[in-house]
Amino acid sequence: MSQIEHLAFRALADPTRREILMLLAHQDMTIAQVAENFDMTRAAVKKHLTILSDGGLIETRVDGRTRVNSLQKQGVGRVRDWFGYFDQFWDDRLSSLKSAIEKDKQ
Template identity: 70%
Template sequence: MPPETQATFRALADPTRRDILLMLRSQDMTIAEVADNFDMTRAAVKKHLTVLSDGGLINVRARGRERINKFNPMGMAPVLDWLSYFDAFWDDRLSDLKTAIEKDSK
């Protein structure tokens, strides 16, 4: 698995980071705005945002002294690509099962 895909999975592994992504999908937020939704320090929230950024799931831009965090839907592409292998695997398996059942019923 490529390192960037590993970073994306690492970012998605934590429930707090998944909650942050859900919040950012509807609006861009500063670190303080994200932190207001959690019972943790801004420093802890900043660490979560850094992991999300490293995983390509958010983009961060400066606005004066603030850092604006924005959901990056294209960051999910490595995960979807990786999962598509298993989707194809199960499609093939189910097709083989259907063929076997149809062969036995004749």
């Protein structure tokens, strides 16, 4: 697992950060807009956003004096691809099991 994948999974381990990702999946938001959805300080929200950014799951762009956060599709895609490997693994294993059971029935 690469360092960026490790950081992405670290970011996803926290339920608040997963909720922030869900918010950003619907629209880009400033720190203040994200903070409105949680009972925590803007500084705490900023820490969560930094961890998400370090994991490559979000990106932040400067728009004048405002920092706008958005979902980083490539980062989320890396996580999806990692899980996809295991989806395929279990599909293959269950298909083999099904074949073996059907063979035994004959």
